[in-house]
Amino acid sequence: ERDVSAVEQDMLVTLEVCYEFYKRGFDFQNIDLEKSDAVNFIIEGNALIPPFVSVAGLGETAAKSIAQARQGRKFISVEELSISCPKVSKTHIEQLKSLGAFGDMPDSSQITLF
Secondary structure, rough: OOOOOOOHHHHHHHHHHHHHHHHOOOOEEEOOOOOOOOOEEEEEEEEEOOHHHOOOOOOOOHHHHHHHHHOOOOOOHHHHHHHOOOOOHHHHHHHHHHHOOOOOOOOOOOOOOO
């Protein structure tokens, strides 16, 4: 018999909670650049929107920098977000991209004329 690590035990608890959540008719939305909070889940209808800190390795300081940088503005590119939030690493930007947090936002602010 194999011993279960603390990480695996934590994962089991998380999966059990998610399973219960789905069984009760609730759902999870993607992390969203415009809607997600830095550290708290947001309830929208019968769905939860995860916070930025739910991205693996993205700490509270970086998460709060994203939430603060978006106040009163709308980013036009991933590049603009990256410049505005130097505490958010390229790895985190890639993770946010893969999670759909940027929607159809272009990577660069450059436009092509031809």
